[in-house]
């Protein structure tokens with residue numbers, strides 16, 4: 002990938018804190034008056050053969066030599082460059098093992114499995130307007146639901162073209178454009194040759210309670226290792242914590258609609274959850290894909306997060322079991338008769354497994370202490 006010798010760029014834009022790599026490249030392209038493709042080439046990435054974002058694992062993972070080349074071209078340190086890629090979350094909220102630059106299939110596989118949009122994003126229109134077009138990397142996470150600063154739900158879809166924001170032509174990941182100038186404040190989806198010019202700062206958002214803002218803040222602190230992850234009063238790794246959150250979310254989805262009255266989620270969040278589960282067809286990934294996939298919308302993410310955090314916050318293992326049991330019972334009630342195979346699914350995320358996850362790490366730690 003590294004055959005072009007990088008040259009020092011004359012106009013470098015400083016990356017903003019938490020900014021995504023694609024956002025930084027777009028802003029740099031704007032400053033230099035050229036398309037993103039030209040910037041990427043100038044940074045030393047060989048895009049002559051393919052500028053396909055999947056092959057490049059664009060913004061997902063990077064290679065040390067690419068980071069060094071970018072540092073040479075921009076003066077921005079390799080560490081900061083790496084920090085703009087989703088791999089900064091690897092091992093906590095994401096598992097990007099096996100994802101390689103140049104291996105499109107490895108990117109596609111992780112894309113289907115992980116709770117993240119590699120080539121799309123959610124967005125807080127108010128933050129985007131205030132920063133003049135800085136897209137934050139955490140907005141790509143499946144658990145991204147709420148802007149903790151503005152206490153609003155993040156936006157998923159462009160209201161004009163109905164495409165996920167930042168997703169590229171007709172909602173599919175794109176090649177880096179050789180001709181178009183990036184427009185960080187506009188939708189930019191390419192539909193039958195026309196570019197959607199919806200200004201993102203003008204998209205309306207819904208307010209949420211401070212509880213949801215606090216929950217999102219907690220998730221972000223665990224993601225970035227600024228806060229320790231607790232399940233049933235025990236410290237676990239961020240990776241285990243998110244695995245338990247996902248298991249709880251799966252249990253909740255399995256129990257829709259019976260589970261809905263039990264949830265401590267906002268009413269519209271419950272509705273969104275019911276619509277998500279009810280409206281889906283069985284996809285190629287089968288039941289695991291259906292119940293274990295990333296929340297489709299910020300509203301669903303907020304609903305699942307509220308329940309999963311409530312479960313994780315139990316003060317003891319017995320309290321944890323007490324919180325999981327009704328969810329497991331609703332899931333069993335829902336699937337016992339019609340789909341016995343799904344009971345295996347319920348068993349995978351049964352309380353005992355969540356407990357094992359927790360106690361496993363506890364006993365490992367006590368062994369270490371000895």
Ligand SMILES: [Zn+2]
Pocket residue numbers: 125126127128129148149150151
């Ligand atoms: Zn905001």
Ligand SMILES: [Zn+2]
Pocket residue numbers: 159160161162163164188189190197198199
């Ligand atoms: Zn649009």
